[in-house]
Amino acid sequence: MPKQVDHDERRRQIGDAVCRLIAARGLEAVSLRHVAAEAGVSMGRVQHYFAAKDEMLMFAFELISDRVAARFGAVRADDPAQHLRAILLELLPLSPAARAEAPVLAAFLAQAVVEPRLGEPLRRGNGEMVAWLAGMITEVRPGGDAERDAMALLAFVDGLMLQVLIGQVPPEAAVYLVDHQLAGVLTCG
Amino acid sequence: MPKQVDHDERRRQIGDAVCRLIAARGLEAVSLRHVAAEAGVSMGRVQHYFAAKDEMLMFAFELISDRVAARFGAVRADDPAQHLRAILLELLPLSPAARAEAPVLAAFLAQAVVEPRLGEPLRRGNGEMVAWLAGMITEVRPGGDAERDAMALLAFVDGLMLQVLIGQVPPEAAVYLVDHQLAGVLTCG
DNA sequence: TCGTTTGCAATGCGATTGCATTGGAGTTGG
């Protein structure tokens, strides 16, 4: 076997550069040359690890999806209600990690409107999220349409994420809104 | 005065083509040539009415903003609560007109994350919307933090619009969710 | 040592981009 490098690590570095570009200047700024420059590598290397631009973008999408999932998985809480709240807040661009990932998510979310290949994994991820939220809601407040409340909560934090990203809602206000929304779900119907 | 045409009408026709392109294939499909082809005119004409691509995109943004505002203005209801509900439903891609405009709004919304010049008018429009919603909420249910509930409602329907657009939530379910959310706001805290 | 395979850098190519330029058809005030 000749010269060997960590293939996955190289792909991850390039995918990172793609995400940074999307976060800073949007999806339309992603070109092979820009990605190579952002990653500090040659364009030949980018082409060596990704056969086509589209494959690179899909990899970047899976990369941030996995990263968001990892952040969710790292959330710990004693109380189920606190766990629920922590997860919802984790979706908002409050922490540095979330602030870096949220613009990328928003860009892919909008792209999914006109690109069915993005919509499919996005729907699956959202579906799992709804199922998890519904389970948590049932645990905290048995009875009632937990799945409906889970879908409503997810739509709410998704929209709130965008509002915070465009500077419409300051982060502290977003936390306040989430808390009130959550209270409404868990106490009222 | 030499040959005269309806300048605003011509700009509107081209702006319409831009919106159709965005709705069908996203912002990145907008090029002078594609717009000209979609509008059924020559590229020279597009250039004659818009000095730069950016100006054309901003015009398209104002165009759909005005159109959404017009749809809101056309909503009539006897009951303030019914008025509130009708406006919220009008934001979702349920009617043919809203279905055509929502993908365009979503594209500009995502673009506003990385383009401050879009964020400013978007924030102003959202601010007016929140003020109106808060007024209606106060009218239906005096007392309580109406502005907070208005912001929450707006974030909720914004997120729900995206969920419907990507096929995550069917339209009927969206109506059901809006009704329940509204009931929560107007009856509980 | 030598051939083979991997990992890339470099360059080229056709297509497409936004925009500038040119020129002419059509209309009207002087």
Next chain:
DNA sequence: CCAACTCCAATGCAATCGCATTGCAAACGA
């Protein structure tokens, strides 16, 4: 009639795009 002005079609141009091709350095098995 004609100079002037609007409207716009056509074409050109430099830049950038995604992708293909080429070639070579490095590393290992034989």
